[in-house]
Amino acid sequence: MDHSDPSLATTTLSLTVIRADPSLGSRLGSLYTNYGGPNVPGAMLSLMGFGESIHSLVGGRYDVYSWDPRGIGRTTPAVNCYGSANEQKAALLNTVAERTFSITSDPWSKEGRAVLVQQQREALAIWQMQATICNQTMGVDVLKYMGTTTLIKDMEYLKNAIDGLDAPINFHGGSYGTIVADYLVNMLPHRVGKVIAHGVADPVMWATKHFETYAWLNDLLEDAEDRVENFLEMLHDSGGMRVTGPAGVRRGLLTSGMVRASLFETLQYPATWQSYTEKLALALGIPPSPPGVQNLAPLFAQSIQFPLDIPAGAIGQEDLTRLAVSCADAIPYDKDEEWPTAEGMVDALLAGALKTTRTFGGTVHLLEQHGGCQFWPKSDTIERFSGPWNHTLQTPMLVVSNSHDPITPASQGRKMASRFGDSARHVVQNGTGHSYLVQPTDCYAKIVKGYFEEGKIPNHETFCNAPEADNFPELGARAEGDAAKLALLPWRAWKMV
Numbered sequence: 397m398d399h400s401d402p403s404l405a406t407t408t409l410s411l412t413v414i415r416a417d418p419s420l421g422s423r424l425g426s427l428y429t430n431y432g433g434p435n436v437p438g439a440m441l442s443l444m445g446f447g448e449s450i451h452s453l454v455g456g457r458y459d460v461y462s463w464d465p466r467g468i469g470r471t472t473p474a475v476n477c478y479g480s481a482n483e484q485k486a487a488l489l490n491t492v493a494e495r496t497f498s499i500t501s502d503p504w505s506k507e508g509r510a511v512l513v514q515q516q517r518e519a520l521a522i523w524q525m526q527a528t529i530c531n532q533t534m535g536v537d538v539l540k541y542m543g544t545t546t547l548i549k550d551m552e553y554l555k556n557a558i559d560g561l562d563a564p565i566n567f568h569g570g571s572y573g574t575i576v577a578d579y580l581v582n583m584l585p586h587r588v589g590k591v592i593a594h595g596v597a598d599p600v601m602w603a604t605k606h607f608e609t610y611a612w613l614n615d616l617l618e619d620a621e622d623r624v625e626n627f628l629e630m631l632h633d634s635g636g637m638r639v640t641g642p643a644g645v646r647r648g649l650l651t652s653g654m655v656r657a658s659l660f661e662t663l664q665y666p667a668t669w670q671s672y673t674e675k676l677a678l679a680l681g682i683p684p685s686p687p688g689v690q691n692l693a694p695l696f697a698q699s700i701q702f703p704l705d706i707p708a709g710a711i712g713q714e715d716l717t718r719l720a721v722s723c724a725d726a727i728p729y730d731k732d733e734e735w736p737t738a739e740g741m742v743d744a745l746l747a748g749a750l751k752t753t754r755t756f757g758g759t760v761h762l763l764e765q766h767g768g769c770q771f772w773p774k775s776d777t778i779e780r781f782s783g784p785w786n787h788t789l790q791t792p793m794l795v796v797s798n799s800h801d802p803i804t805p806a807s808q809g810r811k812m813a814s815r816f817g818d819s820a821r822h823v824v825q826n827g828t829g830h831s832y833l834v835q836p837t838d839c840y841a842k843i844v845k846g847y848f849e850e851g852k853i854p855n856h857e858t859f860c861n862a863p864e865a866d867n868f869p870e871l872g873a874r875a876e877g878d879a880a881k882l883a884l885l886p887w888r889a890w891k892m893v
Contacts, residue, residue: 397541399549400779407541409550410470411463412439414447417456424849425566425589426559427458428551430465432571432595432831434544435717437469438462446832450568453841454848458566461554467542467720474711475542475720477530481712485702487525492518493715494701496653497758504746512745512758516738523768530716536773543724544579545781552584564589566848570831571804575599577793578785578812581819585787590848594796595804595831596812603782604727608736608767613749613760616803620753623663623802626828646704650679650692654699656759663802664830672698715765722765723772725780735770760803789819792853794844800828813856821853825860837862 397405416423429450431441441447442462451460464471478484488494492515500508530539555565566589569577574593581588601612662672675694697703706712729735750757761767793816797809806824813822823843827834836844839860846852 399546399553407466408472409463409465409554410437410439411461411554412442412447413462414442414451414460416459420456422457423459424455424457425459425563426555427454427460427566427568427848428555429460429462429567430547430569430573430576431462432569432573433468433718434465434572434575434721435468435714436572437464437471439464440469449832453836453844454568455845457849459558461558463550463554465542465547465721466550467539468717473534473538475530475534475539475713475717476711477526477533477716478713479533480708481702481706481710482708484713484716485706488522489702490648491522492653493522493762494654495651496657496762498651498653499750499758503750503758509742509746512742513738516742519762519767520738520741523765524771526716526719527768527771527773530720531773534773536775539720539773540724540775540778542720543778543780544576544721545583545725545779547576548579548583548781551580552587566590568592568594570594572597573831574795574804574812575602579781581789581793582783582785582787583781585789588789588791588793590791590851591789591793592796592844592847593793593809593812595801596795596797596808597804598808598811600783600785602722603725603780606729606736607722607726607769608741610741610744610749610761610766613745613757613766614752615808616805617749617753617756617760618807619800619805620660620663620756620802623800623828624659624753624755626800627663627669646697646700646702648696648700650696650699653759653762655695656756657763658695658699660756660759660763660802665833666829667833719765719768719772723769723774724778726769727782728774728776729770736767741767756802786815786817787819789816791851792816792819792821794847794854795820795822796840797822797824798827798829798831798834799824800826801830801834803830810857821856821858823854823858823860826862 397407427450429438429442429447431438431446439462442460447460447462451458454460467473467475478487497512497515500511502508503512551565555563565580565584565587567577567580569592574596577591577593578599581591598612598615601615605611658672662668675698678691679695745757745761749761795809795813797804797806799806809822809824813820823840825834825837825840827837837860839862843852843854843858843860847854
């Protein structure tokens with residue numbers, strides 16, 4: 397459990413490996429992965445096909461290791477504050493934690509601000525309640541080990557056990573996995589080999605700013621509104637929405653915040669766009685059946701956090717898994733420091749995220765919880781890395797951005813590469829969607845293979861162009877495998893005991 401004192405408790409990591417293919421040549425080493433989140437179970441995602449994709453991308457001559465980080469998936473102990481997913485569902489059903497914010501036509505008006513403040517008060521009460529429950533059921537002595545600093549120590553431990561003390565740590569990280577990459581190369585700059593950070597989030601703000609300021613959202617959502625326009629243009633060019641039959645779901649109210657949340661998630665995964673537009677069409681009454689009646693059920697089913705039929709043994713609680721990691725990493729509040737108020741937090745949203753993107757500025761901070769660490773069980777006895785963030789590396793790492801990413805814009809990749817100077821190269825590939833969820837262009841695949849197999853280093857800023865993908869294929873020609881794989885992405889996957 398504690399790398400500085402192995403005599404304390406132990407943790408068991410759930411691990412998978414895809415072996416190097418001997419038919420492609422001699423084995424070149426091991427590659428360790430993190431798929432993001434920070435609530436994503438890496439072992440499960442690897443088995444769903446993403447491990448094979450990375451294995452192929454780097455040339456097939458590396459053993460690719462993926463694991464569930466502390467508190468996540470089948471790694472034990474897992475974050476399980478409520479005892480089950482159904483217990484959490486009973487506590488949060490139809491609250492702002494599921495709906496996200498509803499926003500008036502003028503959120504900057506006195507009345508519009510008041511609506512947001514009331515919802516933020518509800519969110520703060522929920523965050524405090526959940527932190528209290530986690531403290532009572534799990535306690536700080538377990539939760540304090542869930543942070544990224546501990547994850548890096550786990551990765552080094554795994555590498556030493558698998559490859560030996562002298563082998564370098566090769567790594568591929570996407571989304572939050574780019575924060576893991578940043579921690580890795582700065583905590584262990586002389587131990588790393590080849591590193592890819594794809595879909596960059598800023599670790600400096602992650603580790604040195606309070607989440608409750610919402611400042612991080614301004615950078616992350618810089619391109620989000622443009623991605624909505626891009627989605628609508630592609631939908632128009634495809635000839636419109638295609639409709640399939642309805643589906644039975646849990647009953648309830650479909651709010652504007654829920655629709656925005658489901659749309660934001662959909663924008664990140666292009667292979668799900670076709671399915672989402674079918675549900676959207678039914679909700680809009682296209683075509684009406686019977687005349688004039690909309691079918692909200694399929695869109696509601698995609699927009700809710702808690703489905704009707706959660707398995708009895710499911711743990712769930714991915715929001716708390718994410719919070720356990722982010723709050724372990726977050727800068728602590730000083731004893732005499734005032735905690736943020738609902739009014740102050742809403743004013744930060746109005747001045748920042750909502751101006752950056754009217755569509756999603758009141759959604760993402762709840763969809764991916766940004767706040768509540770002031771209530772979370774904290775420990776002063778656990779190491780928390782906070783920089784420096786610009787170590788010199790023996791082998792420059794590849795910092796990768798997609799040209800049309802709704803949550804990690806290319807500007808963040810450019811900023812990270814600039815911070816490292818000659819120790820990083822920025823590659824931008826023409827693609828719509830988030831991080832590694834975008835199909836690699838031939839140009840990008842060639843760069844990665846050359847980097848891992850031959851040590852070829854690209855130019856400081858390389859742009860990989862590609863024809864625009866058809867994200868709205870005809871129903872009979874849809875890439876069913878990719879669509880099914882993405883639909884199973886475990887942002888809400890139910891972890892079983």
